Amino acid sequence: MRLLVFFISILHAVTASEFLQAERLRGVSLTKTSLYNPAADFTCFDGSKSVKFALVNDDYCDCPDGSDEPGTSACPNGSFHCTNAGYRPTNIPSSRVNDGICDCCDGSDEWKHPNICQNNCVELWKLEKVRMAEEKDQANRGFVLRQEFAKTGISKKVERQQKVEELEAQLVTLKEKEVLLKTTKEEIEAKEAAALEEHRQMMEEKRAKEEHEENMKRGALAFSELDTDKDAVVTGAELTSHKELDPDLADETFTDTEAQQILQADSVDLGFFLANVWPTINSTFQTTIPPIVEQQEEKSQEQTQETPPPPPSAEYSEETQRIVEEAMLSRETFRKHEDERKNIESEIQNLKTALEMDFGPDESYQALQFQCYELQTMEYTYKLCPFDKTSQSPKNGGTETNLGRWGSWSGGNDDKYSRMKYDNGLTCWNGPARSTEVRIKCGVEHKLLSVDEPSRCAYTFEFATPCACKQTQQESHQRDEL
Numbered sequence: 001m002r003l004l005v006f007f008i009s010i011l012h013a014v015t016a017s018e019f020l021q022a023e024r025l026r027g028v029s030l031t032k033t034s035l036y037n038p039a040a041d042f043t044c045f046d047g048s049k050s051v052k053f054a055l056v057n058d059d060y061c062d063c064p065d066g067s068d069e070p071g072t073s074a075c076p077n078g079s080f081h082c083t084n085a086g087y088r089p090t091n092i093p094s095s096r097v098n099d100g101i102c103d104c105c106d107g108s109d110e111w112k113h114p115n116i117c118q119n120n121c122v123e124l125w126k127l128e129k130v131r132m133a134e135e136k137d138q139a140n141r142g143f144v145l146r147q148e149f150a151k152t153g154i155s156k157k158v159e160r161q162q163k164v165e166e167l168e169a170q171l172v173t174l175k176e177k178e179v180l181l182k183t184t185k186e187e188i189e190a191k192e193a194a195a196l197e198e199h200r201q202m203m204e205e206k207r208a209k210e211e212h213e214e215n216m217k218r219g220a221l222a223f224s225e226l227d228t229d230k231d232a233v234v235t236g237a238e239l240t241s242h243k244e245l246d247p248d249l250a251d252e253t254f255t256d257t258e259a260q261q262i263l264q265a266d267s268v269d270l271g272f273f274l275a276n277v278w279p280t281i282n283s284t285f286q287t288t289i290p291p292i293v294e295q296q297e298e299k300s301q302e303q304t305q306e307t308p309p310p311p312p313s314a315e316y317s318e319e320t321q322r323i324v325e326e327a328m329l330s331r332e333t334f335r336k337h338e339d340e341r342k343n344i345e346s347e348i349q350n351l352k353t354a355l356e357m358d359f360g361p362d363e364s365y366q367a368l369q370f371q372c373y374e375l376q377t378m379e380y381t382y383k384l385c386p387f388d389k390t391s392q393s394p395k396n397g398g399t400e401t402n403l404g405r406w407g408s409w410s411g412g413n414d415d416k417y418s419r420m421k422y423d424n425g426l427t428c429w430n431g432p433a434r435s436t437e438v439r440i441k442c443g444v445e446h447k448l449l450s451v452d453e454p455s456r457c458a459y460t461f462e463f464a465t466p467c468a469c470k471q472t473q474q475e476s477h478q479r480d481e482l
């Protein structure tokens with residue numbers, strides 16, 4: 001019995017070592033080798049069925065998931081593993097196995113045509129090493145620049161903070177002064193209003209006096225016209241010659257009695273006439289003396305040839321004039337001061353907005369603020385103005401289309417600063433508002449590398465900048481497989 005156990009264990013050991021030594025099954029990666037045990041039936045990866053191991057790689061598809069044919073093209077959904085020793089292992093769709101095209105650098109996918117593929121994995125790896133060395137060199141050079149940008153970014157931030165403090169202190173003083181200027185302005189404006197009101201009343205009185213004098217002049221002329229016998233009194237009979245004054249026009253007779261009622265006496269002298277009669281008849285009285293046409297014509301001709309008379313001057317008193325000028329000056333001083341305060345407020349606001357911007361963990365992205373980078377395609381000129389907007393302008397002229405306004409960093413938790421999102425651009429016809437995702441990579445200069453529109457009105461830009469360069473990467477190792 002003991003001997004039997006011994007023999008069985010020897011047999012086991014040999015089988016296991018043979019299995020390990022056995023050539024790896026075609027199209028299977030090292031990690032999946034253990035799933036293909038020649039000593040047992042093969043179970044499809046999806047667990048749907050088990051088949052004799054002899055049916056693995058027999059060029060007939062048994063498993064629905066294609067797992068029984070890793071090394072042939074029998075299954076439409078199978079996957080072939082290229083070992084690519086000396087380079088990188090890869091998986092290709094098994095439909096490419098033995099199709100006459102070399103997909104694996106070790107040529108293992110064309111095993112039925114051993115002469116058509118050359119193993120160029122080592123060559124590829126050499127090229128890859130050169131590429132990686134270049135990339136590393138770029139990253140190093142970029143990182144040096146990034147540190148410079150970071151230095152500038154930090155000092156710019158400090159500068160902005162100091163400027164805000166300085167302007168805020170200035171603003172306090174300006175506001176205090178503004179209160180004083182406002183009080184002064186309001187005081188002088190109150191004086192101005194009073195002086196102007198006084199002036200207005202004075203002008204009004206003057207105008208009323210002139211009007212009265214004019215009226216009296218017209219009254220005296222009317223008296224003289226009515227006093228036909230020139231005895232310095234106007235009688236009822238004399239008044240009746242002016243039919244338009246008849247209070248009862250309907251009967252067509254203007255009697256002496258009616259006239260005496262208007263005169264309030266049989267006859268009136270000039271004084272009485274002007275005080276009591278003229279006010280009641282001045283709007284109905286019509287003069288019979290014809291106007292002196294010739295003189296008037298001459299006068300109007302003269303006037304048209306002359307320059308028009310200047311507009312009536314305000315004729316302020318010296319004191320009113322002084323107050324008006326002082327008020328004007330005070331208003332102007334206040335307005336200038338108010339403008340200065342508003343300018344400082346908006347400057348503070350701009351600085352605060354800039355201070356709230358996220359210019360990366362080391363402030364280096366500040367270097368891109370207020371800059372724009374362009375890329376020409378066949379049809380358009382694309383523009384990226386970091387932290388502001390993206391745009392597209394037709395090359396043959398026409399207006400610029402906004403492809404999105406600065407939104408946020410959008411690289412997610414893993415690498416927040418690897419992407420930028422610009423949204424709320426010009427709305428697409430029958431579609432969404434245009435938006436842009438900017439993918440950022442390390443480069444030795446700030447450069448817009450490529451532009452794409454993978455779905456209508458949703459754009460992706462690729463942008464290189466030293467700000468994305470990281471400190472020297474670890475040496476890369478050749479990815480050989482056993």
Ligand code: MAN
Pocket residue numbers: 392401428429453456457
């Ligand atoms: C313009 C451009 C294009 C966009 C269409 C959508 O032609 O902005 O990029 O796809 O409008 O109508």
